[in-house]
Amino acid sequence: xxxxxxxxxxxxxxxxxxxxxxxxxxxxxxxxxxxxxxxxxxxxxxxxxxxxxxxxxxxxxxxxxxxxxxxxxxxxxxxxxxxxxxxxxxxxxxxxxxxxxxxxxxxxxxxxxxxxxxxxxxxxxxxxxxxxxxxxxxxxxxxxxxxxxxxxxxxxxxxxxxxxxxxxxxxxxxxxxxxxxxxxxxxxxxxxxxxxxxxxxxxxxxxxxxxxxxxxxxxxxxxxxxxxxxxxxxxxxxxxxxxxxxxxxxxxxxxxxxxxxxxxxxxxxxxxxxxxxxxxxxxxxxxxxxxxxxxxxxxxxxxxxxxxxxxxxxxxxxxxxxxxxxxxxxxx
Amino acid sequence: xxxxxxxxxxxxxxxxxxxxxxxxxxxxxxxxxxxxxxxxxxxxxxxxxxxxxxxxxxxxxxxxxxxxxxxxxxxxxxxxxxxxxxxxxxxxxxxxxxxxxxxxxxxxxxxxxxxxxxxxxxxxxxxxxxxxxxxxxxxxxxxxxxxxxxxxxxxxxxxxxxxxxxxxxxxxxxxxxxxxxxxxxxxxxxxxxxxxxxxxxxxxxxxxxxxxxxxxxxxxxxxxxxxxxxxxxxxxxxxxxxxxxxxxxxxxxxxxx
Numbered sequence: 058x059x060x061x062x063x064x065x066x067x068x069x070x071x072x073x074x075x076x077x078x079x080x081x082x083x084x085x086x087x088x089x090x091x092x093x094x095x096x097x098x099x100x101x102x103x104x105x106x107x108x109x110x111x112x113x114x115x116x117x118x119x120x121x122x123x124x125x126x127x128x129x130x131x132x133x134x135x136x137x138x139x140x141x142x143x144x145x146x147x148x149x150x151x152x153x154x155x156x157x158x159x160x161x162x163x164x165x166x167x168x169x170x171x172x173x174x175x176x177x178x179x180x181x182x183x184x185x186x187x188x189x190x191x192x193x194x195x196x197x198x199x200x201x202x203x204x205x206x207x208x209x210x211x212x213x214x215x216x217x218x219x220x221x222x223x224x225x226x227x228x229x230x231x232x233x234x235x236x237x238x239x240x241x242x243x244x245x246x247x248x249x250x251x252x253x254x255x256x257x258x259x260x261x262x263x264x265x266x267x268x269x270x271x272x273x274x275x276x277x278x279x280x281x282x283x284x285x286x287x288x289x290x291x292x293x294x295x296x297x298x299x300x301x302x303x304x305x306x307x308x309x310x311x312x313x314x315x316x317x318x319x320x321x322x323x324x325x326x327x328x329x330x331x332x333x334x335x336x337x338x339x340x341x342x343x344x345x346x347x348x349x350x351x352x353x354x355x356x357x358x359x360x361x362x363x364x365x366x367x368x369x370x371x372x373x374x375x376x377x378x379x380x381x382x383x384x385x386x387x388x389x
Numbered sequence: 390x391x392x393x394x395x396x397x398x399x400x401x402x403x404x405x406x407x408x409x410x411x412x413x414x415x416x417x418x419x420x421x422x423x424x425x426x427x428x429x430x431x432x433x434x435x436x437x438x439x440x441x442x443x444x445x446x447x448x449x450x451x452x453x454x455x456x457x458x459x460x461x462x463x464x465x466x467x468x469x470x471x472x473x474x475x476x477x478x479x480x481x482x483x484x485x486x487x488x489x490x491x492x493x494x495x496x497x498x499x500x501x502x503x504x505x506x507x508x509x510x511x512x513x514x515x516x517x518x519x520x521x522x523x524x525x526x527x528x529x530x531x532x533x534x535x536x537x538x539x540x541x542x543x544x545x546x547x548x549x550x551x552x553x554x555x556x557x558x559x560x561x562x563x564x565x566x567x568x569x570x571x572x573x574x575x576x577x578x579x580x581x582x583x584x585x586x587x588x589x590x591x592x593x594x595x596x597x598x599x600x601x602x603x604x605x606x607x608x609x610x611x612x613x614x615x616x617x618x619x620x621x622x623x624x625x626x627x628x629x630x631x632x633x634x635x636x637x638x639x640x641x642x643x644x645x646x
Contacts, residue, residue: 058492058513240512244505247496250485257445257479258500258558259471265505 058246059110059237059316064364068317069230072098072324076223081216088215092287094327095222099229099280101307101319106233107273108305109314110242112249113159113266116171116301117178121151121274123296125281127185130197130291140203144282148275155274159267166252175298182296196292200285212286222283226320229276233316236272245269306344310351311358318360325359397456398423398592399475399562404443404453413439414450415616421562421592428595428603430627431613432636437596438480440613441566444594445477446470458561476560480567482547484539490550491535494522494557501558521557529553530583545576549583556587565595569602581605600637604628612636 079091100122108114125147132143162173186194202212205221212218236242248255248265256262285291294300303326311322326344333340351358355365399421406414413436421427431437442448444455446467454463455470462470467477485493492513498521499505499512512518526532529549539547548568555563568584569577584606587593597603603610603624610627612620614636620627627633 058488236508238511239509240499240504240507243496243499243512247485247500250488251483254479254483254485254554255496255500256466256468257471257477257483258497258554259468260500260505261468 059234059242061234061238064360064367065234065315065317068321068360068363069227069234072317072320073223073227073230076226077220080220080223085215088219089287090328090331091219092215092222094324095219095226096280096284096287097304097307097327098226098320098323099283100277100304101311101323102226102229102233102316103273103276103280104304105308105311105313105316105319106237106276107269108308109316109319110237110249111245111266111269111273112252113269114167114171114305115174116298116305117158117174117176118273118277118304119296119298119300120174120178120181121155121277122281122284122300122304123185123291123293124154124181125151125278126285126291126295127191127197127281128278129282129285130200131191133201134197134199140201140286144203144279147282148279151278151281152271152275155270155272156267158274159270160263163263163266175301178296178298178301182293182298185296186293192292194293196290196294198290200289200291202286202289218287222287225279225283229279230316230320232276237316241265241268306348309358310348312360313356313358315358315360315364318358321359395423396458397421398425398458399444399594400456401440401444402454402456404440404450404455406439406443406448406450413616414443417453417613417616417618419594419611419618421594423561423592424590426593426595426606426608428597428607428610429613430597430600430603430610433598435598435613436616437598437613438566439616441477441564441596445475445564471558471560474561475564476555476558476562477564478551478555478566478568480570482551484547484550484554486539489536489538490526490531490542491522493539493550494525494535494553497554497557498522498525521559525553525557528556528583528587530579545572545579548572548576548580552580552584560591562592562594565593567597568595569597569599577602600627600633 076091076095080088083091100118104118128147128150129143132138132146133140158174158177162170165173185191191197202218205212210217212221244255244260244265248260248262252262281295284295307322307326308319310326311320312318330340330344333343355361397420401417401419404414404417405412417440429437429440439448443450446465450463454461457470457473457475460473462473485496495513495518498518502517504512504515504518526535529552531546531549531553534542534546539550542550552565552568569580572580581602595603595606607624610622610624611618612627612633619636620630620633
């Protein structure tokens with residue numbers, strides 16, 4: 058069950074502060090990297106909400122990311138809609154799409170849900186790829202950024218832009234932490250632990266799964282609008298299943314069902330990817346090795362590692378047991 | 390049918406279910422007055438589990454209806470029936486693994502109170518949820534184990550929690566599917582004592598295959614065989630019935646008769 062404990066809060070706050078400091082101290086390239094990390098941290102948290110907490114593991118999360126990016130690009134570039142309104146519209150479209158996917162797949166579980174969402178994802182990829190009106194495989198360029206000059210912030214400045222994205226990632230964390238502490242969030246965790254029991258207790262499972270998909274979809278769509286603004290360009294690659302796979306890797310490496318872990322996973326993997334790719338094009342190989350080690354080392358990812366160290370440290374200092382994160386277990 | 394006073398809380402009318410050519414449940418009717426303790430017994434293969442699933446909503450009947458407190462829920466899924474006041478336990482423990490007893494009962498109480506629709510506050514601190522957790526834990530004798538992980542509980546304690554989850558919803562009708570299955574004789578006695586101590590206004594239907602277990606609890610007993618009701622009466626009547634002895638003991642019943 059989700060608890061806003063000390064380890065989680067400290068990690069989230071540390072990431073937020075590190076991001077904010079880095080936004081104004083890094084080189085130009087570092088700022089670009091930070092913006093990318095923030096976008097993927099938002100995506101990874103939204104997938105952890107869906108896969109880790111609600112137990113709906115999917116391989117189609119990039120479809121929401123891409124759909125959000127394209128809705129934003131089409132509205133701003135082709136129709137001249139204001140950026141802020143286009144962002145809200147993109148999130149709304151993704152929420153509706155998420156609701157529908159959740160409702161349609163509510164009986165499907167485990168590997169079959171992964172396959173079903175993979176199919177949805179690839180269908181939307183092919184649709185965009187083949188659609189000339191959306192630029193086909195060339196994508197669309199000239200995507201504008203949000204105009205915050207009214208409150209004196211220039212987002213064409215890469216430090217300001219990176220800082221804003223880090224702040225939005227922080228807000229995303231707060232939003233999910235708040236949702237997961239609520240009755241709604243606890244019901245999702247209960248459903249992940251024992252769906253049959255929750256049904257027997259009176260929970261209408263379809264509505265809760267659809268709502269979880271809608272919320273995760275809306276936030277992933279929001280990440281898409283931010284990704285589009287960061288790159289100032291959208292392409293079908295946003296929706297490709299390898300993007301979904303990367304997000305799932307971030308979540309598993311960071312630590313499923315930990316919320317702060319996936320954000321850390323995004324920072325570590327994307328930074329490593331750029332570091333390693335200066336030496337070799339086979340960066341994915343090293344990330345793969347890293348992932349295998351993380352899974353073999355208990356399956357709780359980087360967050361589990363940190364939590365374990367803190368627990369051992371606090372136990373040696375005080376006899377009081379530390380109230381840590383729950384482990385996943387088989388049925389009782 | 391039931392003649393004990395008060396309104397009818399649970400009723401089944403002409404429930405039938407066929408799997409292919411096999412009639413697993415055949416025209417079963419039942420009626421439980423508010424507060425009645427009713428048991429359904431029958432030998433293995435009598436159709437007890439199918440009847441239970443028809444009542445709880447896991448299966449839809451071919452014909453017939455299920456009525457909870459005046460509402461026909463015969464076509465509704467299990468979660469909707471639960472919202473009309475029907476709660477069930479499972480024959481095989483079906484708990485929230487990896488969570489504490491408190492969290493298990495809290496989830497059940499929270500769903501029962503409709504707090505799963507609440508987006509703005511944590512239900513585990515809700516005064517009514519906390520109260521329900523404590524009262525329910527008292528009913529199922531788990532007051533001292535509230536902070537224990539379900540994985541660390543004994544089998545007997547897990548069975549108690551299984552019933553506790555169904556009770557934390559404060560149901561009008563409680564369906565118990567073989568509550569003592571897999572228990573040792575001592576644990577069985579403890580479970581029966583616990584069930585006897587539950588609030589008197591709770592309407593309870595217990596499905597069991599062991600006749601002796603239900604004599605101490607049930608006010609009325611329905612005997613099922615080959616999917617049909619073959620006898621209904623008080624425990625004394627059932628105990629005295631030659632027909633029931635015949636079903637349970639076959640020719641053995643005639644030897645000492």
